[in-house]
Amino acid sequence: MLGQFLAAARLHSPLAAQQLGLAGELTAISLRHARVGSAWASHLAASREVILEGANRCSRHGWALIIGAGDGRDVPVKELAERFELTVLADIVVSAAARNLARSNPGRVVCQPWDATGAIAELARRRNTISASEAVSLFEQAKPEPLPGMEPDLVVSANCLSQLGLIHSNAVPAARANPGLAERCAQAAACSHLRWMAQRSGTRVLIGDIARLDVAPDGHLLRREDWLQHLPLRPPDRVWRWNLAPIPEWSPDFHRVHEVGAWIEMSPVDPIPAGGGERVRVDGRIS
Ligand SMILES: C[S@@+](CC[C@H](N)C(=O)[O-])C[C@H]1O[C@@H](n2cnc3c(N)ncnc32)[C@H](O)[C@@H]1O
Numbered sequence: 001m002l003g004q005f006l007a008a009a010r011l012h013s014p015l016a017a018q019q020l021g022l023a024g025e026l027t028a029i030s031l032r033h034a035r036v037g038s039a040w041a042s043h044l045a046a047s048r049e050v051i052l053e054g055a056n057r058c059s060r061h062g063w064a065l066i067i068g069a070g071d072g073r074d075v076p077v078k079e080l081a082e083r084f085e086l087t088v089l090a091d092i093v094v095s096a097a098a099r100n101l102a103r104s105n106p107g108r109v110v111c112q113p114w115d116a117t118g119a120i121a122e123l124a125r126r127r128n129t130i131s132a133s134e135a136v137s138l139f140e141q142a143k144p145e146p147l148p149g150m151e152p153d154l155v156v157s158a159n160c161l162s163q164l165g166l167i168h169s170n171a172v173p174a175a176r177a178n179p180g181l182a183e184r185c186a187q188a189a190a191c192s193h194l195r196w197m198a199q200r201s202g203t204r205v206l207i208g209d210i211a212r213l214d215v216a217p218d219g220h221l222l223r224r225e226d227w228l229q230h231l232p233l234r235p236p237d238r239v240w241r242w243n244l245a246p247i248p249e250w251s252p253d254f255h256r257v258h259e260v261g262a263w264i265e266m267s268p269v270d271p272i273p274a275g276g277g278e279r280v281r282v283d284g285r286i287s
Contacts, residue, residue, distance in 0.1 A: 012093070012094040012095075012099070012111075012113065013026075013092070013093040013094070013113070014092070014093075014113060014115075014120075014121070015124070016115075016120045016121045016123070016124030016125070017092045017093050017115075017120060017124075019124040019127065019171060020120060020123065020124050020127065020167065020168065020171045020172070021168040021170070021171045022092050022093055022120070023093050025163070026070060026071075026091070026093045026095060029070060029071070030070075030071055030095065030097070032244075032245065032249070033071070033073065035249065036243075036245065036246055036249050039243040039244075039246045040073075040242065040243065040244070042240070042241075042243075043074070043240065043241070043242035043243070043260060044073050044074045046238065046240045046260070046262075047074035047075070047158070047159065047207055047260075047262070048074060048075065048076040050205060050207060050237075050238055050262040050264065051066075051074075051075060051076055051080070051156050051158075051205055051207075052076050052079055053205075053264055054154055054156065054203050054204070054205035054264050054265075055076075055079070055080060055083055055084070055154055055203075057203045057264065057265065058153045058154050058202065058203045059153075060153045060202075061083050061084045061085065061153060062084065062085055062086070062150065062152075062153050063084055063085060063086040063087070063088065063150075063152050063153060063154075064080050064083075064084045064086070064087045064088065064152060064153065064154040064155075064156070065088050065090060065147070065152040065154070065155045065156070066080075066087065066088065066089050066090060066156045066158050067090050067091075067114070067116050067155070067156065067157045067158060067160060068090075068091055068116065068157060068158045068159060068160025068163065069089035069090060069091050069098055069111075069158055070091055070095065070097075070098070070158070070160075071095050071097035071098060072089055072097060072098050072101045073097075074158060074159060074207070075089070075156070075158060077089070077101045077105065077109060078105070080109075080154075081105040081108040081109050084108075084153070084154070085108070086108060086109075086110065087105075087108060087109045087110075088109075088110055088111075088112050088152075089101065089102065089109065089110070089111045089112065090111075090112040090113075090114040090116075091111075091112075091113070091114070091160075092113065092114070092115050092116070092120060093113070094111045094112075094113050098111045099111055114144065114145065115144060115145070116144050116157075116160065116164055116193055116196075117139060117142055117144065117164050117165055117189045117192065117193070118142035118143045118144040118145065119138045119139050119142035119165070119189070122138060122142065123135065123138060123167070123172070127171060127172045127173075128173060130172065130174055131174055132174045132175075132177075132178040132181045132184075135167065135172065135174055135175075135181060135185055136181070136184050136185055136188050137188075139165045139185050139188035139189040139192060140188045140191070140192060141192075142192070143192075143196070144196060151200060151201045151202055152200065152202050153202040153203065154202055154203050154204075154205070155197065155200045155202055155203070155204050155205070156204075156205045156206075156207070157193065157197060157204075157205070157206045157207065157208065158207055159207045159208060159209065159260065160208075161190050161193060161194075161206065161208035161209065161228075162186065162190070162208060162209040162227055163186075164186065164189035164190060164193055165185040165186045165187075165188060165189025165190070166182055166185070166186045167181070167182050167185050168182070169182065187230060187231075190231055191231065191232075194206075194231060194232065194233070197266070198266075203264070203265055204263075204264075204265055204266055205262065205263070205264050205265075205266075206262065206263040206266045207260060207261070207262045208228065208260070208261060209227055209228075209242075209258045209259070209260055209261075210226065210227060210228050210236070210239065210258075210259045210260065210261040211224055211225060211226045211227055211228075211258070211259040212224070212225045212227065212256070212257075212258055212259075213225075213241070213256075213257040213258070213259060214251075214254040214255070214256060214257075215254055215255045215257050216253070216254055216255075217247060217253075217254075217255075222254055223254075228261070233263065233266070234263070234266070236261030236262055236263050237262055237263055237264050237266075238261065238262040239259060239260070239261050239262075240259075240260055241257050241258070241259055241260070242257065242258040242259075242260050243255055243257050244256050244257060244258050
């Protein structure tokens, strides 16, 4: 409880993000990492590797934009700071960890509070009166604030795709009254985010949750919930597992695992290549 309070106190978050529960989400992620971080190591390493692969494909190294940077654990900040003139860690909530990364790389890394959906401030303002259909169309139509200056040479969507537009039923009454509204808003926000990413002219890296798995202690799959099947995405270039909540963090009976995909230079309108493209799968048992 004390840890939660201290972590929340160190966040810089707009009022809208607090009102919608997004600041609390980032605090919860940080605290979970403090408890089970060793189980995340391979996921964080895989994310950093894919981001560096994207950086290597850039023809220019002016600036890099990392969206959903959070605490920056999955971002190779030092390496990006060496390669790019400026690396921007953008998130709806700026954490103390992200600010420390900026302080350690003065003039090369900055934190930017930035709403990737463009809808959060208005949703917070109308949260008590907005209807279900208005909430969905808000996420469909809103645009994020324009980027300052030139287009980034590298844009990374850092595992926030499934988080965008996830509205909390205790923050938005319409979500309490309409089961499934949170998922519809998340879907609309994810589609808009993919469209926005596709319009960027630099190298694009998308890292996002593909599915949620419940995995038994002996490694058997008990349940799988796919997340991306309705989104216009070709098969990912990399797939790995993130042991998000090992036993007993979420349940005494199963590990809660995310299957994560990464797309490099992705375009949502890319046709699926013949043969399905390279698909590297990390299927190891959960230890
Ligand atoms: C699963 S976390 C990933 C964080 C970080 N990349 C990591 O793995 O530690 C999702 C991130 O998306 C951010 N996020 C959620 N909604 C956002 C929005 N509308 N705009 C920008 N970032 C958002 C959250 O604050 C959180 O840091």
